Amino acid sequence: MLKFLQALLVLPALASAQPADEPVIAGGTCVLDREALGQERPTTPPTIENVMGRTSQSLDGEWRYLIDPMRAGLRKGNSRRDFPNDRTAEPGGPLIEYDWDESPTISVPGDWNSQIEELRWYEDLLWYRRLVNVDLERGKRYILHFEAAGYETHVWLNGEELGTHRGGFTPFEFEVTDQLEDGKNSLVVAVDAQHGKQSIPGDYFDWKNYGGIIRPVHLVEVPRTYIRDYQVSLSEDRTMVDMKVLLDGPRAAGQRVSLSLGGVETQARTDRSGFVDVQVPAQDLTLWSPENPNLHDFRVSTGSDVIEDRIGLRDIDVDGTTILLNGEPVFMRGISIHEEAIGEVGTRLMDDDMIREILGHVKSLNANFIRLAHYPHNERMVRIAEEMGLMVWSEVPIYWEVIDYSSDETMALARQMQAESIHRDFNRANIVFWSVANETPITDPRYAFLGVLIDDARAIGGDRLISAALHKDKTDGNVIPVTDPLGVELDVISVNEYEGWYGDRTLDEIREVSFDPAYEKPFIFSEFGAGALRGYRDDSDVRWTEDYQAKYFAETLKMAEDVPGLAGISPWLLKDFRSPRRWHGKYQDYWNRKGLISEAGQRKEAFEVLADWYAERAED
Numbered sequence: 114m115l116k117f118l119q120a121l122l123v124l125p126a127l128a129s130a131q132p133a134d135e136p137v138i139a140g141g142t143c144v145l146d147r148e149a150l151g152q153e154r155p156t157t158p159p160t161i162e163n164v165m166g167r168t169s170q171s172l173d174g175e176w177r178y179l180i181d182p183m184r185a186g187l188r189k190g191n192s193r194r195d196f197p198n199d200r201t202a203e204p205g206g207p208l209i210e211y212d213w214d215e216s217p218t219i220s221v222p223g224d225w226n227s228q229i230e231e232l233r234w235y236e237d238l239l240w241y242r243r244l245v246n247v248d249l250e251r252g253k254r255y256i257l258h259f260e261a262a263g264y265e266t267h268v269w270l271n272g273e274e275l276g277t278h279r280g281g282f283t284p285f286e287f288e289v290t291d292q293l294e295d296g297k298n299s300l301v302v303a304v305d306a307q308h309g310k311q312s313i314p315g316d317y318f319d320w321k322n323y324g325g326i327i328r329p330v331h332l333v334e335v336p337r338t339y340i341r342d343y344q345v346s347l348s349e350d351r352t353m354v355d356m357k358v359l360l361d362g363p364r365a366a367g368q369r370v371s372l373s374l375g376g377v378e379t380q381a382r383t384d385r386s387g388f389v390d391v392q393v394p395a396q397d398l399t400l401w402s403p404e405n406p407n408l409h410d411f412r413v414s415t416g417s418d419v420i421e422d423r424i425g426l427r428d429i430d431v432d433g434t435t436i437l438l439n440g441e442p443v444f445m446r447g448i449s450i451h452e453e454a455i456g457e458v459g460t461r462l463m464d465d466d467m468i469r470e471i472l473g474h475v476k477s478l479n480a481n482f483i484r485l486a487h488y489p490h491n492e493r494m495v496r497i498a499e500e501m502g503l504m505v506w507s508e509v510p511i512y513w514e515v516i517d518y519s520s521d522e523t524m525a526l527a528r529q530m531q532a533e534s535i536h537r538d539f540n541r542a543n544i545v546f547w548s549v550a551n552e553t554p555i556t557d558p559r560y561a562f563l564g565v566l567i568d569d570a571r572a573i574g575g576d577r578l579i580s581a582a583l584h585k586d587k588t589d590g591n592v593i594p595v596t597d598p599l600g601v602e603l604d605v606i607s608v609n610e611y612e613g614w615y616g617d618r619t620l621d622e623i624r625e626v627s628f629d630p631a632y633e634k635p636f637i638f639s640e641f642g643a644g645a646l647r648g649y650r651d652d653s654d655v656r657w658t659e660d661y662q663a664k665y666f667a668e669t670l671k672m673a674e675d676v677p678g679l680a681g682i683s684p685w686l687l688k689d690f691r692s693p694r695r696w697h698g699k700y701q702d703y704w705n706r707k708g709l710i711s712e713a714g715q716r717k718e719a720f721e722v723l724a725d726w727y728a729e730r731a732e733d
Contacts, residue, residue: 154569158342158359159533160284162540164258164331165492166420172243172300172330177216178225179240180232186240186303187267196240197269197301213242221330222260224323227460234693236322241302245332249295254335254362257300258286260328260492263461264312267303279526280313281306281327282452282488282510283533289332302326311523313530315515319705320451320487321691323461328491336417338362343413344539345374346575347426351400351439353392354426358413360387368415374398374424375409400439401425401542403481406502408542425499425542429576431604434678436578436635438504438545445504445637445681446727447482448475448709451690452490455714459691459704463491472501474687474710478720479727484639484683487512487551489534499543506580506639506683508548509534511563518558524565531566535574547574551582551639552609555597567602578604582639585610585628595630605680606630609640612672613665620654620661623668628676635680641669642685645719646700647711657700663718670726684723688712 161167179186179196186196196211219225225232225239232239247255259266263281267274270292278285306324308316341361347354356372356379365387371380372391375398381389399407408423430437436445454460454467463471468491475483483498484506498505509531517523531549538544549566553559563581570579583597585608593610600606613623630636645662652660666684673679689708695701704712709720 154528154572158536159529160258160286160536161256161333161335162340162342162536163420163422164260164284164333166422167331167333167335169258169331169333170245170247172245172332173221174243175218176221176241176243176326177213178219178242179211179213179216180235180238181240181303182235182237184238184305187238196242196303197267197272197274216242219325221326222328222462223325224263224327224461225325226321226323227458227462232324236306236308236324238303238305238307239325241304241326243300245298245300246296247293247298247332249293250334252337254288254290254337254339255293256286256333256335257289258284258331258333259326260284260330262302262304262326262328263306263322263324264308265305266326267305269301271299280530280533282490283530284492284537285533286333310515311517311520311526313516313523313526314487314510314512315517317515318487318510318512319692319694321453321459321693325461327461336362338364338368338415339418340413340415340420342536343420344575345411345424345426347395347400347428348392349428349576351428352395354395354398355390355392356413357390358383358388360415362387364417371412371414373410373412375411395426398426401427401499402439403502403504406500406543408500422540423500424540427542429545429578431578431635433633434635434680436605436680443481444730444733445482445683446478446480446730447484447504447506447637447681447683448478448480448723449484449486449640449683449686450475450490450688451486451686452488452494453688453690455688455710455712457713459712463494465493465497468494468497470714471687472498472503474714474716475503476501478687478709478724479731481731482506482545482681482683484508484548486686489530489537492537495538495541495544499541503543504545505541505543506546506548507534507538507544508551508582509566511550511553511566513552514554516553516559516562518553518556518562524562527562527566528569531569532573535570539575544577546580546605547577548607549579549581552584553581555584555599560599563599564602580605580607580637580639583608591625591627593626593628595628595632595636600630600632600634603632603634605635605637606632607637607639609685610638611641611643613668614643620664620668623665624672626672630676630678634678636676636678637680638673638676638682638684640683640685642707643719644700644706645717646706647689647715647717649700657706659718663722666719666722670722684709688714 275287342359344357366385381391383389411422411424482504488510547570586594643662643665651658689712692705
């Protein structure tokens with residue numbers, strides 16, 4: 114195991130030079146003991162690789178539920194509401210307050226807010242229960258895998274507590290080989306959607322807090338010794354493919370492992386820790402790109418286990434202010450997206466058809482890039498985007514000033530969340546950015562906090578570029594500097610700006626603005642946008658109209674053309690999305706209206722403005 118963990122830390126990563134001088138920021142000079150923090154880096158693969166490629170029993174479907182806003186079921190010693198032990202009420206028995214068989218049902222996966230009208234704004238605790246029938250096989254191990262549940266999840270199987278997971282957008286699992294019984298099993302899950310000062314995100318953010326078991330649940334069956342993890346990556350000079358495999362089980366050492374990628378086959382034997390690292394030539398393997406999203410058949414097998422996948426190979430780099438994909442300059446023609454399906458209700462549930470509908474609009478924009486804001490999205494979103502030729506910015510929800518940047522607990526949670534996200538998507542060629550934050554304050558604790566996440570991402574995230582969506586500097590003039598000291602640490606400088614929407618500038622004044630980045634690095638507008646109610650038209654520069662939004666985009670795009678080192682944009686955003694802090698009764702009604710399409714999928718005038726601009730850049 115040790116050798117594998119060391120290998121994870123030396124995966125090729127595109128690292129900016131470490132800061133020559135300690136950045137001076139609000140509160141004084143920031144000093145980081147990164148070497149000490151690096152020793153605590155989470156490196157063990159947190160979940161098994163490629164759950165969708167495993168033998169498993171889907172636990173999706175109808176579950177029983179109980180609403181528990183007072184969290185009574187989590188209180189110790191409350192024998193009359195002992196939900197996890199799942200005993201039924203009997204005459205004279207201790208439990209008379211509930212009966213699972215008489216409880217209503219809810220669909221999993223899916224948020225409770227869009228399924229149950231009275232829970233539309235509910236953000237507390239809800240209990241789930243499902244009976245699971247299992248035909249246990251001798252010599253097999255079983256892993257209970259959740260793709261995501263939000264936000265804090267407690268899990269019991271047959272009355273035994275398996276554990277707790279915090280974080281609403283990343284996978285987690287429990288091995289349940291010893292807890293499962295042949296035949297009927299009782300699975301009880303408590304999901305608490307409440308956030309606080311030491312949660313991630315904190316207790317204030319600009320999107321709907323969808324609660325529940327929001328993504329699929331699997332009972333995975335593996336052999337006693339199985340393939341726990343594999344990582345496939347292209348060498349820095351693009352001549353070799355590196356393939357790492359880790360086995361788990363009593364016979365992990367000395368096992369013969371067969372690997373095949375795009376018809377190129379090789380064999381090796383694991384060391385005493387169950388780890389193997391092999392290289393094969395890459396010359397006959399076509400690289401992945403948006404124009405040619407080529408994926409190669411991949412197969413890894415041992416004497417007892419086999420997994421198949423589709424793997425892309427590509428190289429991402431920077432040269433001065435230019436982003437290079439496979440050695441060639443690429444302009445990031447992007448759009449930002451929240452994980453919310455098209456529809457008039459709003460829901461976190463995203464099946465393959467819903468994802469393809471969303472990404473179909475992205476392709477119609479002539480885009481080659483999506484920013485998945487502000488948290489790790491569904492794995493299917495990433496995989497389908499890879500098939501469709503869309504590069505991805507993946508982000509963890511370190512969001513605004515409400516995060517407790519001085520808390521050890523929050524720091525540990527952020528590192529765990531980022532590690533879960535990176536591990537899940539390491540083999541996806543279209544991931545080109547790991548983003549560590551969005552619109553965070555310039556303070557000593559924040560700098561230290563994000564510095565650790567940057568170090569982690571470089572160590573375990575492969576060759577991806579590191580960025581963060583920064584605030585622009587405040588200024589009274591037309592020249593807006595970008596001097597956030599975090600820029601020293603980043604590969605690409607990304608800034609959110611809303612000139613012409615927030616602030617005093619008119620639409621006609623947007624073109625007078627210029628940006629002056631302090632770093633000789635690629636520069637991206639990670640956000641800009643203006644709200645518009647679909648169907649509201651007025652050509653006299655009236656806010657909230659489609660006309661205002663279209664002109665805002667036209668003027669902002671003209672301004673952006675003159676920004677030095679501009680390497681891409683990801684405007685805010687593709688679709689109107691639910692947000693409880695968007696109160697305007699006429700124009701918003703609890704929707705953020707900055708989408709280029711409405712919540713129902715109807716395109717606004719600005720959609721074509723951006724599509725035409727991207728079409729011109731695609732021809733350059």
